[in-house]
Amino acid sequence: MSKNPASPFDEIINRREVPALKTHPMVLGENNEHLFAAGVADMDFKAPPPVLAALQKRLEHGVFGYEAVPAKLFPAIINWQQQRHNWQIDPSHILRAPNILNILAIAASLFTDEGDGVIVQPPVFFDFFDILSENHRRLISNPLILEDGRYRMDFDDLEIKAADPRTKMIYLCNPHNPVGRVWSTDELKQLGDICQRHNVLVVSDEIHADITFPGHSYTPFAALGSDYADNCISCLSPAKSFNIAACSQSFTIIFNDTRRKAFQVENSRLTVNKNNSFASAAMLAAYTQGGPWLDDVLDYIQNNVVTVSQHLAAIPEIELIEPEGTFLLWLDFRKLNLEPKQLTAFLKQKANWAVTRGEAFGKEGEGFARLNIACPHAVLETALKQLATAISNR
Numbered sequence: 001m002s003k004n005p006a007s008p009f010d011e012i013i014n015r016r017e018v019p020a021l022k023t024h025p026m027v028l029g030e031n032n033e034h035l036f037a038a039g040v041a042d043m044d045f046k047a048p049p050p051v052l053a054a055l056q057k058r059l060e061h062g063v064f065g066y067e068a069v070p071a072k073l074f075p076a077i078i079n080w081q082q083q084r085h086n087w088q089i090d091p092s093h094i095l096r097a098p099n100i101l102n103i104l105a106i107a108a109s110l111f112t113d114e115g116d117g118v119i120v121q122p123p124v125f126f127d128f129f130d131i132l133s134e135n136h137r138r139l140i141s142n143p144l145i146l147e148d149g150r151y152r153m154d155f156d157d158l159e160i161k162a163a164d165p166r167t168k169m170i171y172l173c174n175p176h177n178p179v180g181r182v183w184s185t186d187e188l189k190q191l192g193d194i195c196q197r198h199n200v201l202v203v204s205d206e207i208h209a210d211i212t213f214p215g216h217s218y219t220p221f222a223a224l225g226s227d228y229a230d231n232c233i234s235c236l237s238p239a240k241s242f243n244i245a246a247c248s249q250s251f252t253i254i255f256n257d258t259r260r261k262a263f264q265v266e267n268s269r270l271t272v273n274k275n276n277s278f279a280s281a282a283m284l285a286a287y288t289q290g291g292p293w294l295d296d297v298l299d300y301i302q303n304n305v306v307t308v309s310q311h312l313a314a315i316p317e318i319e320l321i322e323p324e325g326t327f328l329l330w331l332d333f334r335k336l337n338l339e340p341k342q343l344t345a346f347l348k349q350k351a352n353w354a355v356t357r358g359e360a361f362g363k364e365g366e367g368f369a370r371l372n373i374a375c376p377h378a379v380l381e382t383a384l385k386q387l388a389t390a391i392s393n394r
């Protein structure tokens with residue numbers, strides 16, 4: 001039973017009523033109704049009530065002609081970052097973008113050349129790999145080190161990779177998907193110092209910024225100081241925090257004037273700078289009124305972490321990498337001694353688990369899988385029981 005039986009997050013909503021990616025045949029294959037869909041990184045919860053009300057109000061207005069960005073939007077972004085993360089942002093440094101992947105792609109294409117190296121820290125969000133290969137950039141791997149159940153960065157290796165004059169950029173994932181680390185100020189400074197020494201531009205994907213657990217607080221890379229900010233493209237979005245990925249926009253904070261102007265010109269060239277009235281309404285409501293909902297959902301997700309932890313305590317073959325943030329859990333199945341394909345098949349066929357295969361995050365993810373726990377507690381409980389049965393029937 002959930003700690004809070006009256007929680008709105010207990011409601012089981014049929015994602016198949018809309019073409020949700022998480023339950024889509026594209027992701028799950030056909031005949032998938034029996035599967036626990038826990039792959040795609042969104043939540044199975046309704047968006048915050050103030051967001052729904054703002055969308056409803058905007059809909060009722062009925063006219064959807066061209067629109068400017070609401071005057072209150074940038075102040076709302078600034079206020080959120082200041083109150084929640086103690087980060088002061090200059091309004092003139094904010095640029096809008098359709099989504100985070102778009103910012104990552106534009107940053108690579110603007111500030112590196114074809115064939116240049118871009119560092120990533122696997123196991124890491126797989127779209128980083130695709131963006132780099134589609135933009136003909138060389139992927140330079142600086143794998144994270146797993147030590148005593150916790151991941152850390154390999155700074156010695158980073159220094160070597162960054163020192164190569166053909167390495168021009170790093171995609172930092174802060175907090176990190178999928179290993180759930182919320183990088184500390186010291187770790188970020190160490191990374192930032194190495195990158196500054198070798199003229200490697202830090203593109204910091206901070207989409208999971210708001211989703212951290214007690215005892216761990218997110219540090220915006222650009223808030224480390226003006227030297228760090230000057231060498232950074234920050235990527236932010238309300239998509240994960242308020243579960244509005246399909247109805248949202250993102251934004252980048254660029255401190256350096258030359259780079260910001262270049263980004264602005266590119267946005268304009270690609271004509272991706274139009275306002276979407278629904279995305280703006282959702283974002284504004286989220287950042288001005290969504291705080292209490294976010295606190296509640298974080299409690300709920302944390303309770304789900306405890307549930308997973310309790311169930312896995314009875315399954316010695318599976319280890320949970322303790323998350324510091326994100327609603328994504330990184331599970332270590334290596335004791336099962338299964339090849340990556342066998343592990344995916346085992347989870348899907350024997351436990352009805354459709355999670356994200358670990359090797360999608362790089363070869364360092366082999367033997368692991370990523371579990372999305374932003375779902376009703378009862379759904380998670382059922383899935384965990386299915387997993388326990390599958391393991392004991394092996």
Ligand SMILES: Cc1ncc(COP(=O)(O)O)c(C=O)c1O
Binds near residue numbers: 041102125177237
């Ligand atoms: C680290 C990270 N960056 C970016 C994205 C995607 O962001 P967007 O939908 O804004 O492109 C995700 C989604 O899972 C993510 O986990």
